[in-house]
Amino acid sequence: MLKSPEHQVAGHRAQDGQLGPLVDGCGIFYKPLQGDGRGDAEVAFYTSLFSHPAVPPHILSFFPGFHGTLVLPASDASGPRPHLALDDLLAGLRSPSLIDLKIGGRTWPPDCPEDYFQKCIVKDRESTSVALGFRVSGVQIQDPAGADAFWRPSRAAVRRYMVEDVRRVLRQFVSANPPSPDQKPDCALASAVYGGPDGVLAQLMELKAWFEEQTLFHFYSASVLLVYEKDAAVAAAGQQAGKSSGVRMKLVDFAHVMEGQGVIDHNFLGGLCSLIKFMSDVLNDPEAGGRESIKVQLSCEDGSLENLGI
């Protein structure tokens, strides 16, 4: 039985009669081919990626497995429509924490229509894309209150994230305590999720090494999707010998990939470098907590919690 994904954090959703992705519960994620040539562009990208002799096999592991296209009833009841059949990156996970990070200071491809350029540049400027080279598109964090309890800020709230919000959410994402404006993220899972030989930073460094030389593709508006389960990360954090947290890191959304034409993708590469720096800061200084921690330290020193509004 096909249904709307339970844990989707960004993008178009198959809800309220809208066109969006479907999952079969057996490990496949079906993304409907979008109009304006975007769907065709995404199929062309996957086909090229998985058949290109110059793409190293280890790089393919950073992408969802691609199983061609399949015509399925569209979620908006518009009838049969081709869908990309991709590995469901959340398969087998009951309580996933996930974050979608859209990479690149600019999300619009060269030569795109003027109205699309205008729409994108406004979002790039108003979000952290221009300032940081990436922005948060959506996030969900499992709440310690229960396996089925999640903290998921609204799309509107995420759209307003500024630099300090991004810094904070990257800490909250790897914290065992619940996200709260009044509580410093404890970053207890940072070394298990971001660190270690299989952690996010090691994977990002491997991906970055490829982007330093690959000139085949330019990825506009694509995202890094991070997924893990807190139970596994807590178990990994408790092990001395560095057990893996099982974090999954994949790139998604290739509706605006262009040919690289022999030039490196400096837009995407710059965003990756910036993200690496932000995550390294979390790993190297798990005690720092942005604005909240400064408030807490001050309040401890003079004992005036009320004066500081905490």
Ligand SMILES: O=P(O)(O)O[C@@H]1[C@@H](OP(=O)(O)O)[C@H](OP(=O)(O)O)[C@H](O)[C@H](OP(=O)(O)O)[C@H]1OP(=O)(O)O
């Ligand atoms: O229309 P919006 O404002 O929801 O924009 C969508 C984006 O939402 P966001 O900027 O994150 O709020 C959306 O971003 P996310 O996937 O949510 O990160 C996509 O960029 C989408 O375009 P496309 O499917 O990649 O071609 C964008 O959709 P299009 O309007 O370009 O179809």
Ligand SMILES: Nc1ncnc2c1ncn2[C@@H]1O[C@H](COP(=O)(O)OP(=O)(O)O)[C@@H](O)[C@H]1O
């Ligand atoms: N292969 C996948 N498996 C599981 N979830 C996915 C997969 N691809 C995308 N998603 C989910 O869907 C969201 C939007 O995906 P995306 O490809 O960016 O769609 P759109 O083109 O509508 O923006 C992601 O943030 C993630 O939550």
